Amino acid sequence: MTKKPRKPKDITPRFGIGEWYGLNLAQMTPAERQYYAAECLKPKKQRTPQPCPFQARKADAICSKNGGVCSLRQYSYTAHAENGRAVGIPVTGKQGDLRATCPYRFHEALDVFKWVGEKILDDPNPTLVGEVGFLEAGATTDNEGGDDVGRIDMVLVSNKTVDGAPMKWAALEIQAVYFSGNAMKGEFEAFNDTDVDWLIFPAGRRRPDYRSSGPKRLMPQLQIKVPTLRRWGKKMAVVVDRAFFDSIGEMDDVPDISNADIAWFIVRFEEVEGEKRTRIVRDEVRYTTLERSVEGLTGGKPVSLPAFETRITEKVVHPSLNQDDPYADQLKLIEIGDASAAEE
Structure with missing residues (x-):
């Protein structure tokens, strides 16, 4: 029997589906929502492949994201006027911004790539090259070396390069946000x-x-890639949405791209009344050094030495506070990797 949404005990705003297989959930018809829900509840191999409207580089691109959720948004609670059941109202203002959860969401109409080309290469129509290896493994006991161990996800190459002149290009990294908490199955069932x-x-x-x-x-991607790019005299473009950038700590800007290592291209997603798709909108470009970007991503300031040593003493004096697994993060990543491999 299908679970029915009831009034929850906690009615503070919650994050739910923002866009589903490219459509704005709030603008979808009940029949469309039910269709996608039924598909998502099927075993993975039995689902009907769904098109991805954002992968503009590929004709007839198919969504590769399990569950097809392109973005999240916050909803507030209200009771249904007739049956009292739980209704979600999209939150307005900055808290109601869509948060992209799929990197392909940023590929819409290739506008982001054109923007980066304009700002960094002075070319609004650069050629896009994906997955270019730039780090090779050395020989070890277990292998002969030479395998790619680091790749630039996307390289934009200017088509305005004059014959005989050095190739003009920039690296690009797109970062969507992961989410933690309950899986989406409950939404699909509802x-x-x-x-x-x-x-x-x-x-x-x-x-x-x-x-x-x-x-x-x-942050590790930038720390690995940017130092090499800097030696080569190349720039790294990072594309994120407004909510993601606002989650980063304060970063000192540099006034001109010539003094920057990283150019942050910040977008937002604009809803159009009566339309089932939201559209990507250019918001802001910020230029920073690698060091300032790392400080911002770290999002915190070191405590004083006395404060740190006080924390050490507390764990020495109270052994119960000293039971945390120092490898918890690594083990969690291993579990995620095993789960991904099992799905495939």
């Missing part, structure tokens, strides 16, 4: 109810996980 013809209040509790997305994923 929307699969034929009686539900309204937006449900999110069935699960989840949040955008900027700590995993920024310091744990994006």
Whole structure:
């Protein structure tokens, strides 16, 4: 029997689906929501492939994201006027911004790549080259070396390069946000109810996980790639949405790209009344050094030496505070990797 959404005990705003297979959830018809919900509840191999409207580089691109959730947004709670069941109202203002959870969401109409080309290469129509290896493994006991161990996700090459002149290009990194908390299955089950013809209040509790997305994923990528790019005299463009950038700590800007290592290209997603798709909008460009970017992604300031040593003493004096697993993060990543491999 399909679970029916009821009034939750906690009615503080929750994050739910923002865009689903490219469509704005709030603008979808009940029949569309039920169709996608039913598909997502099928075993993975039995689902009907769904098109991805954002992968502009590929004709007839198919969504490769399990569950097809392109972005999250916050919903507030209200009771249904007739049956009292849980209804979700999209939150307005900055808290209501869409948070992209799929990197392909930023590929819409290739506008981001044109923007980066304009600002860094003075070419609004650069050639896009994906997955270029730039670090090779050395020989070890276990292998002969030479394998790619580091890749630039996307390289933009200017088509304005004059014959005989050095190639003009820039590296580009796109970062969507991961989320932590309850999986989306509860949302799919709720929307699969034929009686539900309204937006449900999110069935699960989840949040955008900027700590995993920024310091744990994006920052190491920049620390590995940017020093080499800097020696080569090349720039790194990083594309994020407004909510992601606002989650980063303060970063000192440099006034001109010539003094920058990284150019942050910040976008937002604009809803158009009556349309089922939101559109990507250019928001702001910020130029920073690698060092200032790392400080911002770290998002914190070191405590004083006395404060740190006090914390050490507390764990020495109270052994119960000293039981944390120092390898918890590494083990969690291993588990995630094993789960991904099992799905494939």
